[in-house]
Amino acid sequence: MKLPSLPSLRDVGTEARLLLIGIPVFIWTMLPIYHMFLFAISPKEDAFAGNLWPAHPTLHNFHIVFYQQHYFLRDFWIQLWNSTVIAVAVGALTLFIATAAAFSISRLRVPGGRWVMNLALFTYFIPAAFLAVPMYRTMGTYGLLNNHWSLILAMVTIASPYAIWVLKQASDKLPVELDEAAIMDGATTLQLFRLVYVPLMMPSLVAIGTYALLLAWNEYLYAFLLLSKDTDITLPVALGNFLAADDSPWELLMTTGFIYALPPAAIYYAFKRYMVGGLTAGAVKS
C-alpha cells in the first residue's frame, strides 16, 4: 500500500536536476529565434546596441517590409509570392507523382517496382548538395534556368524518393482484401485508386504533402543556383542577397526572415499530429 506523502528531499533534488538541464536547453533553443524577433521589433539604433530588450520597441520594420520601402525589399511581395507558388507546386506535384508510384509499386505490384523503389531510396541518401552543380548545368541544357519550373522540378526530384518510400511503407500495411473486395464489386483500377486507396492513405498523404511543401519553402542552395533575377527569386535567396552589402540593414533582414519563418512554423504545429507520426516513424526503421 502507498501512503500519500509530501515531496521528499529526493524529489526536490530530482526536480532541481531536471531544471538544471531544462533551463540551458530552453536558452539554447530560443536564443537565435529570440534574437531574430528582437531585431524585428527594434529600431536600427536599438538593434545595434546589444540590449536584451529594445528601449523603444516598434513595428516600424514590418511597415517598411510590407510597403517595400528599402532597396533590398523592393520586390518583397513578388518574392513571397514566388516562394508560395513554388512550395505549393512542389507539394502538389510530389504528392501526385509519389502517390501514383507508391500505389503502382505496393498495390498493383508492377514488375520491376521493387527495383524502382531501391533506385529511389538510393537517390534519397545521396546528399542533395552533391547533385547541385550538375543539376544546375542540366537545367541550363534543358533551357529552364531562371524559370520557376527548374526549381519546382529540382525540388520534386529531391522530395519524391522519401515520399514514395513513406507512402509505400504505409500502403503495404493496408490489407489486400480491400482491393480484392473492390474488384469483386467491379471497381476499375482507377476507381480503386480514387475511392479506396486515396481516402485510406489520407493521413500519410497530408504528412507527405506538408513535407514536400516545407522542403521547397525552406530550400536555399538550389533556389540561389537556379534563379537569379530579382523578380524571379524566392525569399530565402533574397535574404541571402542582403549580405552582399557591407552596411546591410540587419533589422530589416531579420524582420523579413521572421515573416518568412512564420508560415512553416505554423504549418508544422498545425499538422504536428500527422508530421510526427507519418515522418519520424518512416524516417528511421530499425
Place this chain on the structure above:
Amino acid sequence: MAITLSTSDHAIPSPPLSERLTMPQVWGIVLLAPYLLVFLAFVVYPVCYGLWLARHPSSYVALYHDPIFARAAVNTLIFLVIGINFKMVVALFLSGFFVQSRSWIKWLSVLFILPWAVPSIPTILSVRFMFNPEWGMINQLIFKFTGEDGPNWLNDPTVALTMAIMVHIWKSLPFWTLILMTGRLAISADLFEAADVDGATWWQKFRFITWPSMRTLYLTCTLLSMIWTLGDFNSVYLLTGGGPADLTHVLSTLGIRYLRLDQLDLSMAAIVCALPLVLPLVYFMMKRLSR
C-alpha cells in the same frame, strides 16, 4: 521500433491482382511513369553528366595540389566524426530528459522542436549577427560585464568551424532527439520497474536496459545523420561563407566555390573523391531500410 507489417503481403504465394488481370499492370506502368521520367531527366542525366565532367585525371592532380581542397576534406571529417557523434550523444541524453513526465517538460519539448520547424536561413543569419565582433549581442554583453572587447569570433578558422558545427547541431538536434525518444518510449516500462525493485542505479539501468534496446536505432541514426550532414551547405555557407581565407569550407560548399571560379571539372572531381566514403554508407543504409 516501427515494425512494419509489410512482410505479411510477401507471405501470400501469388500476387492476386497482377496475375489475374493485365489491366492493372498497364495502369501500374502508367502510374509509375511520372516518377521514372523525373528520375531519368533529373537524376540519371545530371549524374552521368557530372561523372563525365570528372573524367580528367588532371582534375584530381589539381585537387591534390589545392590546399583548400585538403582543408575542406579535413573540415568535413571533423564535422562528421566529431560534430555528429557529439550531437548524437547529446540527443540520446536529451531524449532521456524529454521522456520524463512533467507538464513543464511537455511545454519545453513543444518549443524545443522550433529550430527544426523554422527555415534555417534566417536563424543562421541571426546567429551570424549575434557573433558580429562590433555590433553583435555576444560581444556587447562581454564588453558590458568585463569591459574588454570580445574576440572576433568568425575570423578564427577553428572557432568559425566550431560555430558552423554548433549551428548545424542547433538545427538538427530536435529531430534526432525526437527519433531517439520514440525509441526510448518503445522500451517496456516493466523492465525499469523490475530494475528499481532490484535497486539498480541510473547508470545500470541505462547500461543494461536502455542501451541494448536502442543500440541499433542509435547507430542507424548516426550513420544517416553523417550522410545527410555531408550535404549540409547552409550551416557553413551562410555563417562563414567558407572564410576566413577559404579555411572553413566543407565538401558541399567547395563544389559551389569551384563553380563560381568556373572550374566545373574540379567541382565534380571533389565530389567524386567523396564517393568512396559515401557509397558504402548509402549501400548499408539502403540494405537496412529496404528490408
